[in-house]
Amino acid sequence: MKTLKIKAFGITRDILGGREVELQLNESGTVGDLRSQLSSTYPEVLQLKSLFIAVNNEYADDHVVLNDTDEIALIPPVSGG
Template identity: 50%
Template sequence: MKVKITAFGIAKDILGDKHLELEVNGEELSWVRKELISQYPDFEKLASLKFAVNTNYVEDSYQLNEKDEVVLIPPVSGG
């Protein structure tokens, strides 16, 4: 099954695009985190990277479903 990844801020810069599709087989969200780090090592530097699935913040133990949209929410700074 495929899940759509949507990235913002520095996460979008790391991917080189706002959207990405990943093929998953019933994995937990933690698998997506590991896969992103494997394909894009700069994600390892984002210790506070958060995830939302279908507009809800979720933990790494979230079980992915067909056509889920995973949103990468990088750390935000401002002043």
């Protein structure tokens, strides 16, 4: 298992209860696995219309394998005008 530090922004900060949380994933865990783990640990995440996950300052597809040294950020929908 590896421990990932996840940075939360906007509404995801409220859902996760802070600016940063740690989650455990198996060694071959992907962004898609992280998305599933977030949804089961924090069901409110499912209510978001979209949620982008950035890895090392770039948006990542669900197939990207995560490392415990990666900088991971949750980017919620943005609104305003």
